[in-house]
Amino acid sequence: MSWKNRHCSILLHMLAMASLLLCAISAHASIILYGTRVVFPGAETEVTLKIFNKGKRPVLAQSWLDRGDEGESPDSIEVPFVVTPSLTRMEPGDQQMLRIIHSGQALPQDRESLFWLNVLDVPPKVENQKDSSGALALAFRTRIKLMYRPEGLPGKPRDAPKQLQWITDTVEDGQIVLKAHNMTAYIANLGRVALEAGGKTFEAGVGQVLPGETATFAFISKANKGEHPPPQPPSGAAVVYTSVDDWGGTEGHRVELAR
Numbered sequence: 001m002s003w004k005n006r007h008c009s010i011l012l013h014m015l016a017m018a019s020l021l022l023c024a025i026s027a028h029a030s031i032i033l034y035g036t037r038v039v040f041p042g043a044e045t046e047v048t049l050k051i052f053n054k055g056k057r058p059v060l061a062q063s064w065l066d067r068g069d070e071g072e073s074p075d076s077i078e079v080p081f082v083v084t085p086s087l088t089r090m091e092p093g094d095q096q097m098l099r100i101i102h103s104g105q106a107l108p109q110d111r112e113s114l115f116w117l118n119v120l121d122v123p124p125k126v127e128n129q130k131d132s133s134g135a136l137a138l139a140f141r142t143r144i145k146l147m148y149r150p151e152g153l154p155g156k157p158r159d160a161p162k163q164l165q166w167i168t169d170t171v172e173d174g175q176i177v178l179k180a181h182n183m184t185a186y187i188a189n190l191g192r193v194a195l196e197a198g199g200k201t202f203e204a205g206v207g208q209v210l211p212g213e214t215a216t217f218a219f220i221s222k223a224n225k226g227e228h229p230p231p232q233p234p235s236g237a238a239v240v241y242t243s244v245d246d247w248g249g250t251e252g253h254r255v256e257l258a259r
Contacts, residue, residue, distance in 0.1 A: 029140035030055030031090070031121040036248035037189075038100065038117060040081075042109070042150035046101040051119060053090040060122040062087050063098055065115050070143060079115060080105035081146075100146065107148055111185040111211035112157075115146040145189070145208075153185040158251075160186035161243030164209060166255055168195070168233055171216070176229050178217040178239060182209040189244040193217045195229050196254075197237035202229045233257050 034050040041047075053059055063083045064074040082101045090096055100117070107113050121140045149157070165181040178195060182188050193204040202224050204217035219228060238256045245251070 029121045029142065030057070030059050030123065031061055031119055031140070031142065033119060033142055033144060035144070036244075037144050037246065038146040039246050040100065040102070040146060040148045042107075042148065044102070046099055049098045049100065049117070050095055051090075051098060052095050053092055055123075056092050057124055058089060058091050059124065060087065061090055061096065062118075062120040062122065064118050065100070065146060066118060067115060070116070070118075074118075080107060081115065083117070102148075107150070109150040111153070112150070112187045113148040114187055114208065114210060115148065116143055117146045118143050145187075147187055149186075155184055155186070157186045158243075158245050160184040161188040161190065161241070161251070161253060164188055164241075164255075166239045166257060168229070168257065169216075170231065171218075175218065176231055177219070178204050179214055180209045180217065180239075181214045182211055185211050187211060191242040191244045191250055193239070193241045195219070195233065195237065196240055197229050197233045200227065200229075201240075202227070 030053050032052045032054050034052065038047060038049055051061060053061075062074075063086055064077065065079045065081050065083060066072055066074075066077050067079060080103045082103060084099050084101065085096070088096055098119075119142045121142070123139065160182065163182075163184055165183065167179050169177055169179050171177055178193060180188070180190075180193075188209040190208060191206055193206065195202045195204065203220050205220055207215055207217060209215040221228075236256065238254050240252070240254050242250050242252055
C-alpha cells in the first residue's frame with residue numbers, strides 16, 4: 001500500500017471513530033423498583049411492589065415472571081402468578097403499584113419456590129426530538145427474585161445459609177468447583193462465594209441454593225487472574241460467603257472444609 005493510500009485509510013478510520021464518539025447514548029434506566037426481592041407468603045393471594053419513573057421522559061413498563069430462564073419469551077412462560085398491569089405507560093415522576101396475584105395453582109408446601117420478576121423499561125422513540133441527533137435509546141430490564149414461602153416451614157429463613165454443607169469437587173472438564181448442599185426448606189441467597197486456600201482467595205461468583213438441592217459454583221478465571229485452586233485444598237482451607245436476607249441485608253460466613 002502506498003503512503004498516500006495508507007494516509008487516506010488512517011484518516012477515514014479516524015473520522016469513523018470520531019463520528020461514533022459524537023453519538024449520544026441514552027444508557028440509563030428510568031424505572032426504579034422499591035425492593036431488591038419479593039417474598040410471597042403462602043397465606044396471601046397477592047402481594048404488591050411499587051415502581052417509580054425517575055426519568056425526565058415517559059416510558060413503557062412491561063412486567064412478567066419467569067422460572068429462571070431469563071432468555072425465554074414472556075408469551076411462552078407458564079407460571080402460577082399474574083402480574084398486573086403487565087404493560088403500563090408512566091410519565092416522569094409517576095409511581096405505579098404492581099400486583100402479583102397467585103392463580104391458585106398448587107405449589108410445594110414443604111419448601112420455598114423460586115421465581116423471577118422482570119420489569120422492562122422501554123424508553124420512547126427519539127427520532128422526532130430536537131436533541132435526538134445520533135442518539136441511541138436502549139431498553140433496560142430489572143430482574144429480581146420472587147420467593148413463594150408456604151406457611152409453617154421449620155426453622156427461619158435467615159438461618160438457611162449458615163447450614164449449607166460445602167465441598168470441593170472435580171467436574172467433567174477437570175476443573176475444581178465448589179458445591180453447596182441446602183438441607184433446609186428455605187432458599188439460601190448468596191451475594192459472594194470464594195475459597196481461601198494456601199494464603200490465596202479464589203472467587204466463585206454469586207447465586208442461590210434451592211431447598212433440598214446442591215448448587216455448583218465455578219471459579220472465575222478472570223477474577224482469579226487465571227489461577228486455580230489446588231485439587232485437594234490444604235488444611236485450613238475455608239469457604240467464605242455472604243448471604244442476603246429478605247430485605248437485602250448481608251451477613252458474612254466462613255466454613256472450614258473437612259479433610
